[in-house]
Each structure stands twice: as C-alpha cells, then as structure tokens.
Amino acid sequence: MRDPVLTPALLRALNGESLSPPPVWLMRQAGRYLPEYREVRASAGGFLDLCHSPDKATEVTLQPIRRYGFDAAILFSDILVVPDALGQKVTFAEGEGPRLNPLRKAEDLSVLSKIGFQDKVRTVWRTVEQLRQALDPSVALIGFAGSPWTVATYMVEGRGSKDYAVVKKMAYGDPGLFQAIIDILVEASFDYLIGQIDHGAQVIQLFDSWAGVLPETEFERWVIAPTKILVSRLKAARPEIKIIGFPKGAGVLAEAYALETGIDGISLDSSQSLSWAVKTLSPRFTLQGNLDPILLVTGGPALERAVDRILETTKGVPFIFNLGHGIVPETPPENVKALMERVRR
Amino acid sequence: MRDPVLTPALLRALNGESLSPPPVWLMRQAGRYLPEYREVRASAGGFLDLCHSPDKATEVTLQPIRRYGFDAAILFSDILVVPDALGQKVTFAEGEGPRLNPLRKAEDLSVLSKIGFQDKVRTVWRTVEQLRQALDPSVALIGFAGSPWTVATYMVEGRGSKDYAVVKKMAYGDPGLFQAIIDILVEASFDYLIGQIDHGAQVIQLFDSWAGVLPETEFERWVIAPTKILVSRLKAARPEIKIIGFPKGAGVLAEAYALETGIDGISLDSSQSLSWAVKTLSPRFTLQGNLDPILLVTGGPALERAVDRILETTKGVPFIFNLGHGIVPETPPENVKALMERVRR
Numbered sequence: 169m170r171d172p173v174l175t176p177a178l179l180r181a182l183n184g185e186s187l188s189p190p191p192v193w194l195m196r197q198a199g200r201y202l203p204e205y206r207e208v209r210a211s212a213g214g215f216l217d218l219c220h221s222p223d224k225a226t227e228v229t230l231q232p233i234r235r236y237g238f239d240a241a242i243l244f245s246d247i248l249v250v251p252d253a254l255g256q257k258v259t260f261a262e263g264e265g266p267r268l269n270p271l272r273k274a275e276d277l278s279v280l281s282k283i284g285f286q287d288k289v290r291t292v293w294r295t296v297e298q299l300r301q302a303l304d305p306s307v308a309l310i311g312f313a314g315s316p317w318t319v320a321t322y323m324v325e326g327r328g329s330k331d332y333a334v335v336k337k338m339a340y341g342d343p344g345l346f347q348a349i350i351d352i353l354v355e356a357s358f359d360y361l362i363g364q365i366d367h368g369a370q371v372i373q374l375f376d377s378w379a380g381v382l383p384e385t386e387f388e389r390w391v392i393a394p395t396k397i398l399v400s401r402l403k404a405a406r407p408e409i410k411i412i413g414f415p416k417g418a419g420v421l422a423e424a425y426a427l428e429t430g431i432d433g434i435s436l437d438s439s440q441s442l443s444w445a446v447k448t449l450s451p452r453f454t455l456q457g458n459l460d461p462i463l464l465v466t467g468g469p470a471l472e473r474a475v476d477r478i479l480e481t482t483k484g485v486p487f488i489f490n491l492g493h494g495i496v497p498e499t500p501p502e503n504v505k506a507l508m509e510r511v512r513r
Numbered sequence: 514m515r516d517p518v519l520t521p522a523l524l525r526a527l528n529g530e531s532l533s534p535p536p537v538w539l540m541r542q543a544g545r546y547l548p549e550y551r552e553v554r555a556s557a558g559g560f561l562d563l564c565h566s567p568d569k570a571t572e573v574t575l576q577p578i579r580r581y582g583f584d585a586a587i588l589f590s591d592i593l594v595v596p597d598a599l600g601q602k603v604t605f606a607e608g609e610g611p612r613l614n615p616l617r618k619a620e621d622l623s624v625l626s627k628i629g630f631q632d633k634v635r636t637v638w639r640t641v642e643q644l645r646q647a648l649d650p651s652v653a654l655i656g657f658a659g660s661p662w663t664v665a666t667y668m669v670e671g672r673g674s675k676d677y678a679v680v681k682k683m684a685y686g687d688p689g690l691f692q693a694i695i696d697i698l699v700e701a702s703f704d705y706l707i708g709q710i711d712h713g714a715q716v717i718q719l720f721d722s723w724a725g726v727l728p729e730t731e732f733e734r735w736v737i738a739p740t741k742i743l744v745s746r747l748k749a750a751r752p753e754i755k756i757i758g759f760p761k762g763a764g765v766l767a768e769a770y771a772l773e774t775g776i777d778g779i780s781l782d783s784s785q786s787l788s789w790a791v792k793t794l795s796p797r798f799t800l801q802g803n804l805d806p807i808l809l810v811t812g813g814p815a816l817e818r819a820v821d822r823i824l825e826t827t828k829g830v831p832f833i834f835n836l837g838h839g840i841v842p843e844t845p846p847e848n849v850k851a852l853m854e855r856v857r858r
Contacts, residue, residue: 221546333841336807340815381763383805385784385822417725419764420789441729444765460728462681470685477730492728496678 175479177439178240178308179370181488182410182432182454189512190479190487193310194504195435196494197232198244201501204231216252217259219245222294227297231308235501236508239488240308240371241299243364245374247314247375250356250419251323254280270326270334274345280352282359289360293367301370311369313361315376315413316394318354323349339390350394358401365406372402373435375411379425380437387437388419392428399430412456416493426453438492442481450485458492459507465496467503475510522652522854523585526716526833527755527777527799533855535713535824536584536833538655538693539849540780541839542577543589546657546846549576553576557805558604561597564590567639580846581853584833585653586644588709590637591794592659592720594699596668598633599625615671615679619690625697627704634705637790638712645713656714658706660758661739668694684735695739703746709854710751718757718780719745724770725762725782732766744775757801761838771798783837787826795830808840812848822856 174185177191191428199205212218213469217270220223229244247268251257254277257268300309313319322328324335324346339346399411411498414435415425426434426449436445436457445455463474478489489511493503520528522536544550553573557563564570570785574589593611597603601624605611645654658664667673669680669691684691706717724736744756759780760770771794772777781790781802790800823834829838834856840849 292762331807331841332809336805337811340805340808340811341813378785383803383808383819384788385819386805387784417764417784419762419784420786421784433761437558438728439725439732439762439764439766441765443729445801458728460681460685460731462676462678463728465678466682466685468686474685474728474730480593498678508551 170263176239176306176308176370178488179410181486182371182412184486186449186451186486187234188483189225190482191308192508192511193238193240193487194491194495195233195242195477197236197238197242198228199495199496201495201499201504202231203501210460212332216246216249217248217260220287220291222291222298225295226298226302227293230302233303234503238307240310241303242310242373243292243296243299243312245295245312245370247288247312247319248322249321250293250313250360252355253285253360254282254356255279255284256323256351263326268322268323268326271323271349272334272338274348277345277348285356285362286359289363289447290426292360292402293363296364296369298369308370309368310371310373310412311361311364312373312375313357315374315379315391315415316350316357316398317382317390318352318376318378319357320346320349321378330376331466334396336381339386346390350390354394354398357398358427362405363407365402371410371412373414374398374431376413376415378417379415379420384421385429387418388424388437391415391418392425395425395431396431403430412454423448433488435490437494440492442478446485447480454486454488455482456488456490458490461491461496461499464491464499464507467500467506471503471507472510475507479511521584521651521653523655525753525834526831527716527757529796529799529830530832531796531829533828535827535834536653537834537853537856538583538585538587539577539840540587542581542583542587543573544840545579545842546840546844547576555798561591561594564594564729565636567636567643570637570640571643571647573648574640581849583652583853585655585844586648587718588637588641588644588657588714589657590640590657591717592664593798594637595658595664595669595698595705597724598705599627599632599637599697601625601668601702603665610673611667613667613671616668616694617679617683619693622693622697623692627701630701631704631708634708637705638708638726641709641712641714644849650668653715654713655704655716655718656709657718657720658702659772660719660724660734660736660760661695661702661743662703662727663721663723664698665691665694666723677723681726685729688734691735695735695826699743702743706743707750710747710754716743716755716757718759719743719776721758721760723762724760725764730768732763733769735762736760737770740774740776757799764858768793778833780835781837785837789824791826799831799833800827801833801835803835804845806836806838808839809836809844809848809852810843812851815853816848820852824856
C-alpha cells in the first residue's frame, strides 16, 4: 500500500478515488500554443528529431508543468515513432501532417523489421528517464503509444485521411493481411511501452484517434481485440501499471471498449456524453475528459460554465480533468491559466 | 387508413411496421458513381445549376430508381440551396467542396433576406412535383433539408471544416448572434420543406452531418432545440408528414435526439451501434442505416456478411435499409446491384 500523501493524484484517481479538485492535465499540453515550445521546436530539425532528442523532448514536456502545475506530465513524442522505428520512414511536411510510404500489399510489409527497433526508440526511453528524474514525485509521468488500429491507418493510408477508404478496404477485403500489420504493431507497441514503464512511466495512455470510424463488428475486431491483447500483456508483465484508453469517437461502443479491454481509465472525447459515462462506466472505470478544446480558445464565461458543468457531472466518481482532444495552437495561454484556477478553486 | 397495398413500403416502415425484406434506399444514390449521372452533370453548368434545373434534377433522381428499383427516390438537391436562396451565395469549386462568403459578425447577417427566397427555391419544388408525377406510387418520394446546425456551420465557416473552430467560437462565445442565424434557418427551412411537402414529398429527411462535433449541452441547444422546433412546426402544419432525422456522429446522444425532437425515424451512421439502437430506440422510432459505404466499395463476401448482419440485427423492428453515409464516387455500380439482391433475397 502506497502512502496516499506520496501517491500522485493522477494515480489515486486511477486507483478509483474520487478527488476534489480532480487531478488535471491536458492533451497536447506541450505544444505550439506556448511560445517557449515554439522556440525549442524551431531549434530542432524535423518534428521526429525533436521526439528523438531527449534533452529537447524533456524540456518541452516540462514547460507546461512549470507554467501551470499540471498533475501529470505526458512524454513528448508522437504515435508515429513506432512505424518509423519499424522501418516505415515517417516525415512531417511543414503544416501538412505526416507522410509515409503506404503499405498496400503483402510485399510492402517487408519494409517492417524489429531489427534496430529498440535502438531507434531508446532515445524516447531516455527522455522518460530524464523526465522521471526531473519531475516532483507528486507529478505523475504518463507514457503513451497509438493504438494498433489508429497507427495502422497511417501505415496503410500513408497520411491522414478523410474517409479511411484505403485502410477500410484492406481491413474489410483482406483481413488476413491487415491482421499481420496489427500483429506487428501489438508486438512493437508492447516492447515500446514496457521500455517506457521500466524507465519511469507510471501510467500509459493508448491513443485511438480513429476508433470512431468503424462499424460495430469491425470495431470489435480492429479496435477492441488488439487493445485487449496489448493491455493484458502489459498488465501481466507489469502489474502495477495503470492504463488509460482513448477510443475517440466511439460513442456507445465506448462501453464495450471499457468492459472488454481491461483498461483502468477511459478518456472521453468532447462529443461524448459525460453524464452517460458516469451512469454507465463509473465507478469501475476512472473517467477522463472532456472539455471541448475550442472552449479553451473561447475563454471567458463560456469556459467557466463548461468547467463547472464537468465538475458537477463527475462529482463523487473517479475522475481526471482533461480536454476531449488536444489543445489547438491558437489557444491563448492565459485561458489555460484561467482553466486551472477554475478547476482548483 | 391507407390501403397497405398502395402505401409505399418506406411509409409503412415509418408507420411502425417491420417489413421483410425492409424497404431500401441509399444516401447519395443519385451521384458520381453512375455513368449516366456523370453525363447529365457534365451537361449542367455549376453544381447548383443542376439542383435548380427541374428536368435534369428529375432525371438524375430517377436514374438509380430505374437501375436498381429502390423503394424511395430522394430529391436531388443540396443542403446549401437554403443559404444560397437566402442571399449568401454558394459556389462549388471543382473537386473542392462549397465556398461561401462567411458570416462572422452581426453586420454580415444583413446579406440574408427572405425576399426572393421562395422564387429561388421554386425550381426545387418543381422538381419535386415532376418527380411525384414520374414515380410509381409504390416508390416513396423523400424531400430533405440540412438541419439548422449543419447548414449554419457552412454559413459561418464559409466552407467545410476540420475542427469547426470558427462556428464553435461563435456558438460558445456569442450565442445571441449564432441564435439569430439558427432562427433564420429554422424559418427558411420550414418554408422550404412545406413547399416540398405540398409538391409531393411524402417523407422529409433532415441531414445533420456535423451533429457529432458538439459537447452534450451544446448539442442540446444547437442540434436538438432547433430541430425540435422545425419538426413540431412541420407536423402541426402537415400532420401526415413523416420525418427522418440523421444526427451523424451523435453517439449516445442519438437517444436524446430521438426522444426530444419528435421525429419518426432515425438514420444511423456506420459507426453507430445498431444493436444498441434496436435495444434503445425500437420500436418507437423506425431505424434506418447503416452499412459502411466503404463495404459497398469492397463488395464480395465482406459486403454480404455485413448486409446479413444488419438484417439479422433489425429483424422484427421497423427498419429501412440504407448506408451510414453517402455512396462514394468509386463505388462499382455492380456492387449496388449485389447489395439489392442480398437485401431482397
């Protein structure tokens, strides 16, 4: 039994405690809305170079902690570090999002290899280690990876997509081939996350940004099933680890996702009904979310009312205050300060 | 009491009957995947010219009925006919989607006027009239409009959006101004739809493509509330009319949407859980949906399995077979034929 005084609030919430005020961190809290981030970003080469530079990645991870005193730091990295480290080179064109040489047929998978994977991600593990050393023990350190389905969409589409037609056609029409990609991702994500845990991550968040585009049975197969395997393997290997799943856009399927995957906490997107989640998923699962990032841009009384409503709705249940999606670059930093004051008043 | 033999299957389903096979139509069944559509489209000027040309709009509406024998024809038109007719000019750049001179502040609303609105939409009403005359009585005729929230997003953003930041900032930060736009749309949509009904539309579908981007309380205010007013006014004026709502991406909020707006049927997007909808919304609401359009591109056994699963899940409840979103242009026409055979075998 840990001493509750020494246990970070985020972990207490993930252990099922209802805290008032709740612990708070924000997705993409280290990012372009902060001038100090933009400065470091400008000094790095490409975006992935920043992710692979332990000193710089540590610095940008810590910046919002210093500025706002969040209850958790989340490793600064990117979900596409994994395919890149597997050999499918990822580039970020300025202002355009990621580009990969897409996997379209069985032969294309030969580019993927676990040889060299650990060497490639070791910089990320070093960042985690430096972060844990730099952070106050009251601040939890969150590691993360993309969920297999979401990472696979980029690997098959080769970029962000509007309708996911290419990856869906593969998943629906050639499920054996798509399963092979998913299996590789489950395996690599497991190694990657075990390394993060062993270097100091106390919580893992699995980002499934495109969970919301699949029909029910395909959601079961490509979102829930691989996540379940990954979570159960992580928990078997490191029983202490707490895992938050973020099945963005899952709607009512968030219930099956929570019940079947074995996660401890579920992050809810902004359009998810928080009252439904409290009724359906609490207290068995710790809820996280789900302020609309655009309310953080708007600020003022609209922001205050929305914060109050979230706190009111989640009163008495295990809860972590967060956004429903990442902070957007045009967010005024003073609105984040106002948010923190409102949550903690 | 209508004679059931003479009542189109779509109306029987919307009256609460469970039919086997269910009536079937597909969103965007008249469209670019059909060579005969592309031919007419090439002969029209701009896209809105096609919508305002009764003969051509009638022809493209009828094409898929002739080819596949769907149970319903849906008026060929566009949800942006309404702002265009209100005076906010809409253009469609080739392959780029709509462009409007965006409404950003109170003064901008002065462009909107009801003078000339009826003259502008009369061509659409004429199309409806010609369609009703051309169609066999067994084929239902569906009219439609965009829901106020979704149409307003285009009017404020000026185009399609990725994050709806501009329209959300107005709705959250200046709700009085945004309400004024919504009120104008409720009023104009009412007139527009009454005209469609009086010219022969037997069913109205309200497309709320961006219903899924709002947090719960904002969904209540900007999606449910205006839809409820529109539906109740339509039903008060024309008690016979059947109305289908399509709150795309609403997730669990689809329940509140159905219960509060007064619609007869609810169209479900592909990622919505059909089993949840059957459990939660049947038989009070007729369900419609929700095959993933990409399965129609994929074809083969994956398509057959998905069709069978939908029929199995909705057995015994009032149901209309449809897609969860519009047909995509790369759909092979023969897959639509295979779909129809599977649904009706």
